[in-house]
Amino acid sequence: MLNALIAAQPMMTKPMMRGLRYLALTCALSLPVTPAFAGKAAADKTRHEPSKAATDRDKAQLAFQRDLVSVLAPRADALPLLGAALLARPLFNQPPSNSFHALIGRAAQADGADAAVSWARLADCDAKADACPNTAALDQLLVQAPDNAAVWLLKLGADAHDMKHDAAREDLGKAANSKLYDDYTGASLKALASSIGVLPPPAGTFDPASKSGAVGMQAMLVYGIAGTQPQPGLQLIAKLCENAGSDASTKADCLKLGKLLEWGSSPLSRSLGLHLREVLADDPTQQQEAKDARRNLIWQVQSFGQLLTRVRDEPAMAQHLLALARNGGTEMSLLLAALRDNSIPAEAPADWQPREPG
Known part of the structure; x- marks a missing residue:
């Protein structure tokens, strides 16, 4: 059954590697993949075309982002280099020395480089050539974080894509027996939030009507870029586990993996873990x-x-969310801290229903 499903869906991991944050089973669940300057975008959404002021802000924001990269690039330690690389990744026509490829490569060789850097380096690949994720980064992660289920699920996706059915089944077992699930979004948020203040944003980079001004723009930039973090093919895992059928071994591994994912670093992983319990558990309770x-x-x-x-x-609010990001932790711990600090309960009101996405 596992082999048949992998053969039928060899490409499902690729969209996830491009930063897709929604699963069919939980399309309402994710840290919003907010454009870097969503406030401006929302304000302009009702117009047929951007105003000249909005276009000028776009240009100023991109120039500011390039300047941030230029200031951070000479640093020698891993955290600011990771921040510089993440800031450079969405930019086109960067000088070779300030490109995402160059900066994430330097970060990987710098003092203090860890699995979070290798995870970001997964995106240093050519999607058009069907060469994602970066295989060297994945190999490094297997050494750096062998107890991280997220790493084994990445490998499962790569093995499924290459039609290595037995290896993919082994990857599922190793993921199920891991100690944690971490996609390092929290580490990326820390790198970005710790780097964003090296230059003051010029007045032209934010809407003068915005009460938060520069700090609001900085917060949206940090959270927007962090929302493009590489992800394992969780949708593939969901399908494999849902269709375990009479394969008791696969079902057992999926249930074990689900328990781990319920305590994962991201809302996406927790949602999948709960979904697996909901569809695979024999106990109605x-x-x-x-x-x-x-x-x-x-x-x-x-x-x-x-x-x-x-x-x-x-x-x-902007300052507080930036401070939470600088403190580190996981995406989920940051989210819960923000709710707690704003007196928002973690449990939904009895009469509340999720809004439909879209």
Whole structure:
């Protein structure tokens, strides 16, 4: 059964490696993949074309982002180089020495380089040549973080793509027996938030009508770029596990993996873990508990998304979310801290229902 499913879906991991943050099973669940300057985009959405002022801000923002990269690039330690690389990744026509490829390569060789750097380096690849993820980075992660299920799920996706069925099945078992799941979004947020203040944003980079001004723009830039973090092919894992059928060994590994994912670093991984319990557990009580927990998770993510929308007009909120990012941790720990600090309960109100995506 596992082999047949892999053969039928060899390409499912590729969209996830390009930073896709939504699964079919949880399309309402993710840290919003916010454009770097979503406030401006939302304001312009109702217009047929951007105003001259909006176009000028776009140009100023890109120039500011390039300047940030230039200031950070001479650094020799891993954290600012990771920040510079992440800032450079969406930019076109960068000088070779300030490109994502050059900067993430230097970060990988710098003092303090860790699995978070290797994870970001997964995106240093040629998607058009079907060469993603970066195989050298994946090999390094297998050495640096052998107890991280996220790494083994990445390898499962790569092996599935290459039609290595037995290896993919082995990867599933190793993921299930790992100690944690971490996609290092928290580390990327820390690198970005720690780097964003090296230059003051010029006045032309933000909408003068925005009450948060520069700090609001900085917060949206940090969270927007972090939202493009590489991801394993969790949708493939969901399908493999849902269709385990009479394969008791695969079902057991999927249930074990699901328990681990329920405590994963991201809302996306937690949602998949709860989904696996809901569809694979034999006990109806366990199924209902998983369904209820996923409802709370959606509440948490949507509530955090609402906090993010406030950074444009609430400087204190923007500063606080940047401070949380600089503190490090995981995406999920940051999200829950933000809710707690704003007196938002982690459990959804009894009469609340998730809003439909789109």
